[in-house]
Amino acid sequence: MTIMATRAGFIWDIDGVVIDSPHEESWRLTLMKEPWNADRLSSDFYFTHVASRPRYEGAHNILEGMGIYERLGATTEEAKREVLERYAAEKDALIKDLIERGEFKLFTDAVSLLLRARRTGVLQAAASASKNASRMLKRVPRSRVVRELGDDFGVLGEGDTLYSVFDVDACGMDVGGKVEILRFAADKLQALSEDRIETFVVFEDAPSGLEAATSLDYHAVGALRIGDRSALEEAGAHIVTEDLRTIGIEDLLQMAG
Secondary structure, X not given: OOOHHHHEEEEEOOEOOOEEOOHHHHHHHHHOOOOOOOOOOOHHHHHHHOXXXXXXXXXXXXXXXXXXXXXXXXXXXXXXXXXXXXHHHHHHHHHHHHHHOOOOEEOHHHHHHHHHHHHHOOEEEEOOOOOOHHHHHHOXXXXXXXXXXXXXXXXXXXXXXXXXXXXXXXXXXXXXOHHXXXXXXXXXXXXXXXXXXOEEEEEEOOHHHHHHHHHOOOEEEEEOOOOOHHHHHHOOOOEEEOOHHHOOHHHHHHHHO
């Protein structure tokens, strides 16, 4: 561990940055069933209005934006709440099944950077708005990491999972929105560092997450997965990249320090 490594904490969004989760697909598949009967949920809409947002907020944005409340006759707040809770619950049941079956992909560029940072001694937090993010990380054993990356850089032991790489789990916290989740993660990392951390680097794929990071004066790295580079830049990302392996640990630490 270097002195510089102790001065920065890394905070990772999971869904869309580390794991190509079935979140978007589960929202879409649920939407195609009765009584929703809609099949036009675009990736652009998901990226802008659902990704990196709490479950109910994302569900509401879909139902409102696609006119489903109105079509189902949900005109009162109580009626809208019933529709919202049913849609969110059905989506949640579907995604849990997909996760249990391991039907998700890893973004190996992010996993590689995670492992290199761990080996360097950087404290790291998982901080996704998704309540399922931790579950997905625990479903990635060392054997899968080695199979897909070719190496684990000597970080993971037998019986470890990708979840083991993180020092703090702030996924799906009922503390408010993404700003509060990031702040919670930062506070926990700061305590673990015994107040040695001077700044935080946040890895996000959605504009809303990047805006939350920069509002807290954290450094923001935009992982360009879908959408336009300009959307991430306009949200305040200090770096935007399609491949996180192109970023050196020392570069990130110098940027933070």
